[in-house]
Amino acid sequence: MGIISPAERLLAAADLHEPVETGLLTVDLSAIAANWRKVAGLAGGAECGAVVKADGYGLGQAAVMRALAGVGCKTFFVANLLEGETARALAPDAAIYVLDGVVPGCAPRLAAADLRPCIGSFAELEEWAAAGATLGRKLAAALHFDTGMHRLGFPPRAAGEVAARAHGIAPTLVMSHFLSSQLPDDPVNARQIGDFLAVRAHFPGIAGSIANSSGVFLPQKPHFDLVRPGYALYGGNPTPGVANPMRAAARLSARIVSTRDLGPGDTVGYDGVWKAPRPSRVATIGAGYADGLPVSATAAPGKPAGEAVVGGVRCPFIGRVSMDYIVLDVTDAPKVAAERGQWVELLGETIDVEELALRARTIGYEVLTRLGRRYARRYVG
CATH class of the missing domain: 2.40.37.10 (Lyase, Ornithine Decarboxylase; Chain A, domain 1)
Structure with missing residues (x-):
C-alpha cells in the first residue's frame, strides 16, 4: 500500500456534495409552479403566460421555463433577442414575445427563431413587414400601446392608423402595461383600462393583454385574454401592503x-x-x-x-x-x-x-x- 498524502486524506474525507462556494442559492421550482397555478386560477378564462426575462428574474431561465412548461405554460415573454433565442431552444412549441420589439437589424434573427416582437412604432412595423415580405409570409407580432408608461408603444390615438398599416404582418396580441397596478386605489388604473378598451376596438378578434403580476389582483379584473405575471411567480409580493399570497421561491x-x-x-x-x-x-x-x-x-x-x-x-x-x-x-x-x-x-x-x-x-x-x-x-x- 502506498503512502497517502495529507492532501489525499483531506479529499477522501470531504463531502463532495457540500458547495465549495461561500454562497448557496436554492431555487424551489415547485413554488414557482404553484405560483403560476395560483395566478392562472385567478385569471379566470384568460390564458396565463409567464415573464422569464433577466435569466428568469435571476433564478435561471432554463430551469424556470422547464418548470413552467411542465405545468402548462405555453406563452413566454423575454426582454431581448438573445433571451428569445434561448427561450426558443428551451420551448420549441411555445409562443415567445420579445418586449424590445424590432431592434434595428434584428428582424432576420427574430424571424429565424420564430419570435414575436412587441412592436411599438411605425418604423418597427415597417421593418417587420419587410422581413416577412422577404420570407414570403406574414410574421406574427404583438402590437404594443403606451397607455401611460411613456416608455415603449404606440400612442392610443394612433390605434386606427396602426390597424390600417398592420396589413403586412400577422398581429397575434394587442398589449399595454400598467404603471401603478401595485396601488389598487390609484385612479390611473381605471384610466389605462379605458384607454386599452378603446384601442382594442380597432383590433377585433385579436387577443388582448395588459395585466402584469399586480394587475391580475386589481379589483377591475383586467385579465382580458392573456395575463403575463413575472415577479409574483418568483415569490415577490404582487399586493404590497397586505400579506404576500405567493410562495417564496x-x-x-x-x-x-x-x-x-x-x-x-x-x-x-x-x-x-x-x-x-x-x-x-x-x-x-x-x-x-x-x-x-x-x-x-x-x-x-x-x-x-x-x-x-x-x-x-x-x-x-x-x-x-x-x-x-x-x-x-x-x-x-x-x-x-x-x-x-x-x-x-x-x-x-x-x-x-x-x-x-x-x-x-x-x-x-x-x-x-x-x-x-x-x-x-x-x-x-
Whole structure:
C-alpha cells in the first residue's frame, strides 16, 4: 500500500456534495409552479403566460421555463433577442414575445427563431413587414400601446392608423402595461383600462393583454385574454401592503469565513463606518455586492441595516457591504452557529425578498435579478 498524502486524506474525507462556494442559492421550482397555478386560477378564462426575462428574474431561465412548461405554460415573454433565442431552444412549441420589439437589424434573427416582437412604432412595423415580405409570409407580432408608461408603444390615438398599416404582418396580441397596478386605489388604473378598451376596438378578434403580476389582483379584473405575471411567480409580493399570497421561491445562504472579537471603539470595514459600542464578536461572510447584495444594505443613521439569521438570531450587517464580504455582529448569536464554516440565512423563511429590499432601500425585483453567478445553485422541487 502506498503512502497517502495529507492532501489525499483531506479529499477522501470531504463531502463532495457540500458547495465549495461561500454562497448557496436554492431555487424551489415547485413554488414557482404553484405560483403560476395560483395566478392562472385567478385569471379566470384568460390564458396565463409567464415573464422569464433577466435569466428568469435571476433564478435561471432554463430551469424556470422547464418548470413552467411542465405545468402548462405555453406563452413566454423575454426582454431581448438573445433571451428569445434561448427561450426558443428551451420551448420549441411555445409562443415567445420579445418586449424590445424590432431592434434595428434584428428582424432576420427574430424571424429565424420564430419570435414575436412587441412592436411599438411605425418604423418597427415597417421593418417587420419587410422581413416577412422577404420570407414570403406574414410574421406574427404583438402590437404594443403606451397607455401611460411613456416608455415603449404606440400612442392610443394612433390605434386606427396602426390597424390600417398592420396589413403586412400577422398581429397575434394587442398589449399595454400598467404603471401603478401595485396601488389598487390609484385612479390611473381605471384610466389605462379605458384607454386599452378603446384601442382594442380597432383590433377585433385579436387577443388582448395588459395585466402584469399586480394587475391580475386589481379589483377591475383586467385579465382580458392573456395575463403575463413575472415577479409574483418568483415569490415577490404582487399586493404590497397586505400579506404576500405567493410562495417564496428562493433561499440564499452564505458561509462564515472568519470570526473575531472586538473591543469597544474598534471599527469595521472601509472608512470605519461602524464602531463597536461594546465588546463584540463579529463574523465575515463570503458574499457581497459582486454577488448581488446591495451596498445600500449597509447600516446608516436613520435606516435599518441588512440582516442575516445566525442560529435563529437576526444579526445586523455592520460596516460597509463590500465586493466580496459582509461583516455581521454575531455577539448575541449562539456561539456554535457563529463559527467559521457555518451557514447563515440571507434570504429564506425568516427574511423574505421584500424585507431584504426594504432594508436596502430598493425593490425586490432588483434583489432577485442581481443574484450573482458565484453562488452554488441548487434546484429543488
